[in-house]
Amino acid sequence: MKASVRTATPTTPNTSGTPTIDETRAMKLIMEMLPIDGLSGHEDRIAAYITKQLRAAGVPASAIRTDSAHKRSPLGGVHGNLICTLPGTIDAPRRLLMSHLDTVPLCAGTKPVRDGEVIKSGNPASGLGGDNRSGCAVTLNAVLEILRRKLPHPPLTIMWAVQEEVGLYGARNADVALLKNPKLCFNWDGGAANKVIIGATGAYRMQITVNGVASHAGVHPELGVSAIAIAAVAIADLQINGWHGLVVKNGKRGTSNVGVINGGDATNVVTPLVTLRAEARSHDRVFRKKINDAIIGAFERAVKGVRSAEGRKGSVQIHSELHYESFKLPENNPSVVEAARAITAAGLKPEICVANGGLDANWMSVRGMPTVTLGAGQQDVHTVDEKLVIKSYLQGCRIALALATGA
DSSP states (O other): OOEEEEEOOOOOOOTTOSOOOOHHHHHHHHHHHTTSOOBTTOOHHHHHHHHHHHHHTTOOGGGEEEOOGGGGSTTOOSOOOEEEEEOOSSSSOOEEEEEEOOBOGGGTTOOEEEETTEEEESSTTSOOOHHHHHHHHHHHHHHHHHHHHTOOOOOEEEEEESOOTTTSHHHHTOOGGGGTOOSEEEEEOSSOTTEEEEEEOEEEEEEEEEEOBOOBTTTOGGGOBOHHHHHHHHHHHHHHTTOSEEEEETTEEEEEEEEEEEEOSOTTBOOOEEEEEEEEEESSHHHHHHHHHHHHHHHHHHHHHOBOTTSOBOEEEEEEEEEEOOEEOOTTSHHHHHHHHHHHHTTOOOEEEEESSOOHHHHHHHTTOOEEEEOOSEESTTSTTOEEEHHHHHHHHHHHHHHHHTO
16 A cells, blocks of 8 residues: 655654553464454454453453444455444543454465564465554554553444455444444554554446457457457557556546456457456546546447447446545544654654555545554565564554553
8 A cells, every 4th residue: 555655743742651561462462363364254263363352351242243244245254343342431532443354365374473573474475464463453452451451541442344455345334333433533554653544545446348249260250359359449548548557637646457357268269258357546536437437438439449340349348336435634633633642652753644545444434433544563565575563563552552541
């Protein structure tokens, strides 16, 4: 996830400092959580681990709920969002701490090992899964520290969301009533501990089916209509006219990509079917729709322009869906201010960021819970070179505890 970054004006430091944490316990927690598989739609094992930790710390079963977000997701899945609610010991607005449970397929089979000041996967074929096991660990650790040390705190809701990596479906379909109307909302999902991500782009995702006409490619190729040719003409149209890749038109910016193409079984058959997946992104919702429409228009023109010798033509079906809406919080939003304060109290300089990738915070903010996203030390996520910077992870744990207690 790339983001534009600038250093925020430092807030007034908290003279009491950031709450201390038991670093040994925090390290044990992340090392136990990293190897637990939790691919999107199959988060039940990591959810069970978190539930066991909460129950062992004294959280009553009635305070731990699982919603039915997975049943409203196109992916299906076996588990909903895991939600824990705690009554406050001080009179203050309810706070939400959240992170996502799922990891990408590349991280299956990870074997975390400590290498100096970082944790990496000892399995060279897998990523680490710090995205987002470290986010889950900092939120869980905050709750465990509060309960173990009986720290005063406002009412708390902690949500471990499912299916973030495949479309933010957990946050999009969360049962909002179970969250109990939090007023300050914090999400952990990537980067250094001093990042304060206040906005993110929006995206359309598209499923495109191109139908051609089959014929023998050696005997009568002129009688066929190649679905591959139609797709190629459409993509070339987008590229030539500036609607593919980085898209800049009249001062507006966005991106688009045709990322997946499938079709064809043999070289001696004019291909009758090709399926594609594409996306259009922009922080500007009107311009994002223009990019989406440009993609549709290119494929519709290509269908008209590729014909057989007999004048036959193919067809195209395009399903376009808003994957997530863009958002940007003002810098004086209470969650942004509080996050910056906690980071400053930890001795760090808050960096205000706007991301070009989607976050659970997109849907939380659009659904009426303005949410700021913070980091917990992940680097090079979604690659086999992924690592977790231990110092940054522990800083994230201290910041999470500060935000959970209001310290």
